[in-house]
Structure formats: structure tokens, C-alpha cells
Amino acid sequence: MQKIIRSGDFTADRAWGALPVASMNGITTRLHWTDQPYRWHVNDGEEVFVVLDGTVEMRYREDGTEKSALLRAGDIFFASAGCEHVAHPQGEARILVIEKEGSV
Incomplete structure (x- = not known):
């Protein structure tokens, strides 16, 4: 089975709403x-x-020091296990997240 997802068309009814792509x-x-x-x-x-x-x-x-990076379309952030982080979109954003099943 194949799947084509037009990410630019995706919206959700709440912030951080998700569309499962694959497991x-x-x-x-x-x-x-x-x-x-x-x-x-x-x-x-x-x-x-x-x-x-x-x-x-x-x-x-x-x-112990808070840092930040501005990510634009095409940019990738890798968080190693134990990395404390938070995403702050500047307006609307669409994000692909790949992580261990059941992660927060």
C-alpha cells in the first residue's frame, strides 16, 4: 500500500493535532x-x-542553559534521549515528527 499526503493542505482542529503517517x-x-x-x-x-x-x-x-534555534521549512532538529525542549511556532506550522511509539 502507498500513501500520498499533501502536507501543505493538512490542518487540525486543535494545536498539535496529528495525522499518523506510519508506524x-x-x-x-x-x-x-x-x-x-x-x-x-x-x-x-x-x-x-x-x-x-x-x-x-x-x-x-x-x-542547564536554555538555548534556541530558529527553524524554517526544510530544517531538521534532532533531540537525543533526555534532551528537554519546546517548540514555539511563529504563526502556523506543519511539522513531521519521527519518534518512539508512545512518546509525548
């Missing part, structure tokens, strides 16, 4: 739409965060 060997891939920040969190494992549309300020803590 493979305990790893999930979801397309998210949001216009609101998430919350500070730490995933159970690694996370790949790909901005498909829009701009997102990714804030993260490294050695």
Missing part, C-alpha cells in the same frame, strides 16, 4: 499542524523534528 518497528511518524507552543518535555528516546511549512523557534536546554 514501523516501534517508531511513529506523524504530521502535526499547530499555531501554538507545545510544552517543555523530554521524550523517551530520540526525536527527529522536521519543519515542512512555517517557522518554529525550538528552545532546548543544554548543560
